[in-house]
Amino acid sequence: MSKKSKQTTESKTVTTPTNPQFVTDSLQKTTGLIDKVAGLDPSSLVAGVNPLQQQAADGAAGLGADRSWLDSILKAPNLQPRSLLDNLDSYMSPYLQDVVSTSLADYDFGADKTRAAQDLELAGAGAFSGSGSSLTRSATEGELMRGRGSLAAGLRDQGFNTAANLSNMDAQRAQQTDLANLEAMFQRGNLAMGAEASDRANLGTMMSIGDTMRGIDAQERNAPISLATILAGLQGSMPYSLLHGQTTEGNATSTAKGGGFDLASWLGNNAQLAAKAFGV
Structure with missing residues (x-):
């Protein structure tokens, strides 16, 4: 077998x-670039705070720190009506002294002259000590007293009206001053609020610009990664298999x-x- x-x-x-x-x-160049990116410190790719952002943050910390204007408005006294009687005596006293007293003194001086003239007339008539002279003197005194009283009443009435008018004018001016001061206080408050709103708007603009600048910085820091990603993508799409x-x-x-x-x-x-x- x-x-x-x-x-x-x-x-x-x-x-x-x-x-x-x-x-x-x-391929070697792209691989080297990727290796270089892999060796980067990750914290170096984080963009820092932009100076404009820091300035905006510092400014925002001071917003509302000074509210003295608001305190002054909150503590503003209520507007009270002014009365002409509050200051009436300060106008009446000078008028009574300077006008009424002087006018009555002049009247009394005239009354004395009237009495003297009457006495001479009665003496010439031989009735100085008779009953007729007494009646005449009584009638004259009555007229003089009524005249003095009428003069005093008229002067006092005129003085009150004058003093009341002056006091009323001063009360109105004081009321207007109080109102103007209160309006000015609110206007200052509005200006302060407007300034604060303007500060906020400015800080917002500053922060927005800072964000944009920080974004540019971040793009620059990540540019190597972006480049490596783009190159790798482009190489992956190349028809290298044909070669x-x-x-x-x-x-x-x-x-x-x-x-x-x-x-x-x-x-x-x-x-x-x-x-x-x-x-x-």
Whole structure:
């Protein structure tokens, strides 16, 4: 019988991709840029506070610090009506002294002259000590007293009206002054509130500009990452596969086992025949 031969073959193949040099250089450049970005300190990519933002923050801290204008408005007295009687005596007293007293003194002086003239007239008539002279004197005194009383009443009435008018004018002026002062106080409050609102608007504008400047700074800090991302995306979209090649290297070895009759194999395949041959 012939013996079967068994062969074992081992092989190893190595395939190496090949690209044009400009593709390799481009990929190496992008990889180097990515490695450089990976080595950055993350905190260096965070944009700091812009000076305008800091100035706006400092200004905002001082808003509302001075509210003296508001305190003055809150403590402002209520506007009270002015009465002409409050200051009436200050006008009556000078009028009574300067006008009424002087006029009555002049009247009394005139009355004395009237009495003297009457006495001379009665003396010339020879009735100085008679009953007629008494009646005449009584009638004259009555007229003089009524005249004095009428003059005094008229002067006092005129004095009251004059004093009341002057006092009323002063009360009105004082009332108008109080009202003007109160209005001026509220106007100052409105101006202060307007100035504070203007300060807020200015600080808001300053903060907005600071945000814009900080955004520009952040973009500049992240520019390397943006560039690496863009380059990687562009390279990923390039049809490099059209330029891609490969180099294959390999080796193979084979071995053969057995060169003659294999008894064990034959017995395994022909057990019955073996038993007969050996008388089993």
